[in-house]
Amino acid sequence: MADEFRFVALRAFARPPRLLVVVPYVEAEWVHWAAAGLGALSQVWGGCAGAVVPASVVAHPSLADLMRRMQPDHVLAYTPSGATVEAIRPGVIDQMVGDLEGEARVQSEAFVRAEPWHHLEALEVEQAAAGLRERLGVNATPEMAQETHLFDDPARARLTALTDVGIRPVLGVPFPLVSTPSALAYAARVGVDLDGAAADSRIPEEARWQEGVTQQASTSLLDWLHPSSPQDTLAMLDPTAARCARLERDRFQAEPVVVLGDRPEDFALAQLANLVHGPCMWVPWPDPSAMTITGRFPRWRGTGLPRVTSASMPPAEVEARMHTMWERRPRAFVDGEEVDNKAFECVPVNDLRTSGQSLYVHDQAWDLPRSLPATILPDGSLEASLGLPAEVPPGLDPTRDKWQVLLVAADHPVPPHRVLTGEALYAQRSNPWETFVRAADGGITYSSHRFDFVPKGASLAGTLAAPRLRWPSLPSLLAMAAAPHPVQSSPAGKRTAVAQRLLGSRTALENLADGPGWDLLKTFLPRQQHPSQPKDAWWALKTSVVMSFRALAATPTKPEWTTLQRRAQVDEWTRQGVLRRGLALGCQECPAFEFYPLEEVTQHYRCRRCSADNELIHERWKTDTSEPEWYYELHPAIAELIDKNADVPLQATRHLRQQARGMRLLVGAEFEILRDGQPFVEIDFALAGADEIWLGEAKKGPALGENHRDIKRELGKLLNGCKTVAAHRLILATAAPQWNTATTTVARQELHGLHTAGKYTPDIYLLSAVGTAAPTLELLTPAQT
Secondary structure (H helix, E strand, O other): OOOEEEEEEEEEEEEOOOEEEEEOOOHHHHHHHHHHHHHHHHOEOOHHHOEEEEHHHOOOHHHHHHHHHHOOOEEEEEEOEHHHHHHHOOOHHHHHHOOOOHHHHHHHHHHHHHOEOOOOOHHHHHHHHHHHHHHHOOOEOOOOEOOOEEEOOHHHHOOOEHHHHOOOOEEOEEHHHOOOHHHHHHHHHHOEEOOOOOOHHHOOOHHHHHHHHHOOOOOHHHHHHOOOOOOOOEEOOOHHHHOEEEEEEOOOOOOOEEEEOOOHHHHHHHHHHHHHOOOEEEEOOOOOOOOHHHHHOOOOOOOOOOEEEOOOOOHHHHHHHHHHHHHOOOOOEEOOEEOOOOOOEEOOHHHOOOOOEEEEEEOOOOOEEEEEEEEEOOOOOEEEOOOOOOOOOOOOOOOOOOOEEEEEEOOOOOOOOOOOEHHHHEOOOOOOOOOOEEEEOOEEEEEOEOOOOOOOOOOHHHHEOOOOEEEOOHHHHHHHHHOOOOEEEOHHHHHHHHHHHHHOOHHHHHHHHOOHHHHHHHOOOOOOOOOOOOHHHEEEOOOOEEEEHHHHHHOOOOOOOOHHHHHHHHHHHHHHOOEEEEEEEOOOOOOOOEEEEHHHOOOEEEOOOOOOEEEOOHHHEOOOOOOOOOEEEEOHHHHHHHHOOOHHHHHHHHHHHHHOOOOOOEEEOOEEEEEOOEEEEEEOEEEEOOOOEEEEEEEOOOOOOOOHHHHHHHHHHHHHHHHHHOOOEEEEEEOOOOOOHHHHHHHHHHHHHHHHHOOOOOEEEEEEOOOOOOOEEEEOOOOOO
């Protein structure tokens, strides 16, 4: 198996790095610091794909999932220049230069303005950024991180400047004008110019800032601030200005979001929601006009109503504010009846969910077909035998600019997980210091340039990265995610592995479980009734039940199989080893009848019970016929799977894979997680897609346990297992029409308790009526207080 090769079909993308910038938080100055961070981000190529987060809200529970789904490449601590600090805190440079006079004072002031300022809040920013890197597992090694700081000068941070890449002039909101949340809300849409200035007569009023936030176009206010700008000028955060395009993947459906509230967490929420969910409008003023929501989001591509939320206000307050606004709307009447088509819905932040992914890519270097020869490892992982040749995207300079390379394999997704970085994704015998590698966007991404030893005068191929990569299998991923707790296949998982090997794939096994063949094979189990079969066509021996083809042909199936279909299927199962063809023979010295596979049958055979030698003659076979009849025995692993109701998890994963959009899901069979050498939880199935890991529990009946205590204990184990591997969903699957009330009540209470305590909480989905024509999958909501 280790020497087996295949070619991995890849799609290659070039994109700017995604930056998550942590800025200082001072209550009276937080808008200014946020604007300064936006200004530094606006100058970087790919700032449109980044976000700014005040240090005070890095650990805010409403932002954790959004920051994970943003999948930043670098978490940077913002370090402003002296000039920026002077704009926020006038007079600090005077205090710095002290009593210097004349030319010495001029030079000192110029130096302090240009150099990074190590302000009092720097330690808080550093700690917040370091904790966020650890939590998200961004592009770093245990020894170092590639980029750690963002300065007002992009070159100082070894990042590509927007002006180096763009071909059109860009403008943003002059930094001194961003002094209120409303101005910050508009600046977050178009960018901030740290060096820009505006005449006092052109300082907008609050109403104009609010108009700029709520209107469809984002440039009219910018034109007003810069009346002499060229006609082809673009906003600094316009993707077009950075040679970028927003790409929607895995059937991404943009869902508009409106964020209320004027706090730092609302500012961060709006930026992250814009990257993860689609178009977002931040409304930090308390009394929006009646047409604010309906005017900006009448219907966004038919995706439905915009959802209104807040990170600083409870849902009830959001609902009350929006209700007041809606009551002030202009009334519309049709045939004398008032039309009350409510154009929004209020939801908690944790209820924001969008299918698929979106990302900003280089507009001329994305979705490029590539192929690599790969070795299939014993655990199912793939290792590239070669590295892709380095290529430079159009318009970029490899001696000056940096970019990210993304490789996506449609049939082998790599979910973003904090353990999937560095050596976890390098092929064996690779150089782990060649470049920073991690899982992102359903594939593997790495920095374009080498950061190990690069000799002076090296060629282009010698300066750009071309790593040999590894696509981990799901068992390998789960083992790394659960460390230091060992993961091993459960007895059911081992039986499933045998069945998959016989049938050729997990898909074939799932199709067997969901088709008439499962019921047909079920007749091989002991203690089964066979009223439709001829009595002399099957025998219950001591070791197994054997069937003749006459018995299999008489067994009813749904849908019904013809005799020819049954004959072809039995031959296929025999070829695969699911069934073994042979004879039921007795012994001349003991009365035991046993099944002897075809390959063991000769004119002379030895009794399995007493080892007596026998001849293949009329007296030895089971029936009183002139010639013996072929019988079939079911493989023990398949028989045990059927006996243990393994069709439920198999049908569950089959349904989930059919519902998955875009990239194929990786599926894993039953496994156990050990603690202190003993299994503490058994998981019936696992799935991994482009952005999440799902774990599942499958039951034939409608309950996790017999009583409240059993249900709570079993659910606690499952949630603990999800936490151990950092799974994002827990799927509870049942063949019953629905889960019973006791199970759903306990699950809702557990969710509510975890949410209230701010602890790790996976989404719980209920999959019911598994194996029927219409299974249902629904998200379980927490219990309400």
